[in-house]
Amino acid sequence: MTRGRITATRTEIGATVVVVLLAAIAVFALWPSSPSSSSVDGAPTTAVAEPDNDPASADPAALAAARAAAGTVPCPAPTGRPASGPLAGVQVPCLGTDGRADVGAVLAGRPALINVWASWCAPCREELPAIAAYAARPDATPVLTVDVRDDPVAALGLLRELRVALPAVTDPAGALRAALDVPPALPASYVVRADGSVSRVDPPTPFRSAEEVAAAVERLS
Numbered sequence: 001m002t003r004g005r006i007t008a009t010r011t012e013i014g015a016t017v018v019v020v021l022l023a024a025i026a027v028f029a030l031w032p033s034s035p036s037s038s039s040v041d042g043a044p045t046t047a048v049a050e051p052d053n054d055p056a057s058a059d060p061a062a063l064a065a066a067r068a069a070a071g072t073v074p075c076p077a078p079t080g081r082p083a084s085g086p087l088a089g090v091q092v093p094c095l096g097t098d099g100r101a102d103v104g105a106v107l108a109g110r111p112a113l114i115n116v117w118a119s120w121c122a123p124c125r126e127e128l129p130a131i132a133a134y135a136a137r138p139d140a141t142p143v144l145t146v147d148v149r150d151d152p153v154a155a156l157g158l159l160r161e162l163r164v165a166l167p168a169v170t171d172p173a174g175a176l177r178a179a180l181d182v183p184p185a186l187p188a189s190y191v192v193r194a195d196g197s198v199s200r201v202d203p204p205t206p207f208r209s210a211e212e213v214a215a216a217v218e219r220l221s
Contacts, residue, residue, distance in 0.1 A: 053148060053149060053151075053170045054170065054172035055094075055098075055170060058153055063152060066153045066157060067096055067097070069156070069157070069160045070096060070156040070157070070160040070165070071165055072096070073159055073165055073166070073168050074166075074168075075095075075097045075101055075167065075169070076094075076142075076169070077106065078105035079108045080108075081105075081110075082109070083102070083104030083105045083108040083196065084104070084108070084196035085195065085198060086198060087104040087107060087196065088105075088196065089102065090102070090103045090176050092170060092176050093170050094169055094170075095152060095155060095168035101169050103144070103169070103179075106167075107192045108196070110194055111192065111217070112142045112144060113131070113134075113143045113144070113189060113190070113192075113217055114143075114191075115127070115128075115144070115145045115187060115188075115189045116148055116177070116182050117145060117147060117186055118148055118149055121186040121187060123206040125162070126208070127207050128159075128164050128166075129162055130208055130209050130212065131143060131166065132164045132165075133210035134207075135166055136210075137214070141221070142167075143167065144166075144168075145167065145168045146170070146171055147168060147171075148170070155168075185204070187206055188204055189204070189207070189216070191216065191220035191221055193220075193221060199220045
């Protein structure tokens with residue numbers, strides 16, 4: 001094949017590639033948008049709603065039935081001591097009963113363990129029984145569980161299934177998550193010291209036994 005013929009062939013190939021690319025761009029521009037996406041002020045957004053974690057927004061009959069089926073899921077009571085640290089003044093709804101809890105007042109003046117979980121979180125399902133086993137020990141520090149980004153009815157259903165009856169609150173406004181700087185991935189656990197300071201259990205490996213929970217609390221208290 002002569003050099004001129006090779007050059008002509010390359011030119012034809014290049015022109016063909018350009019035509020194909022232009023055709024593909026045109027098809028993409030005309031393709032309809034995905035039904036799961038919308039646009040706000042011209043910017044694409046994904047229409048995924050986060051569950052309303054507020055028990056007050058749940059169906060009253062479904063919530064009452066879930067609470068009854070779950071048994072005793074207590075709302076934590078204040079210690080009567082002055083609150084301090086990043087949790088002071090943070091108020092959140094209770095999960096198992098009506099009412100709200102002031103987290104700083106609930107944990108004031110004593111070490112405690114906070115566990116953040118959700119019913120859709122598979123590692124949380126494995127971890128909650130270990131935390132409940134730790135909380136049942138006579139020498140355990142108080143435990144507070146926090147259900148986040150979840151449906152309260154589903155959360156109570158998981159507690160019933162696991163037979164876990166630890167003090168529990170929800171966090172619909174995200175105030176507690178912000179105070180603790182909770183990461184997106186769950187579960188997450190925190191040790192609160194008597195002076196109100198907080199340390200996250202790191203690495204965030206889910207607890208598999210009461211012994212692991214006790215070791216983390218002792219290390220960070």
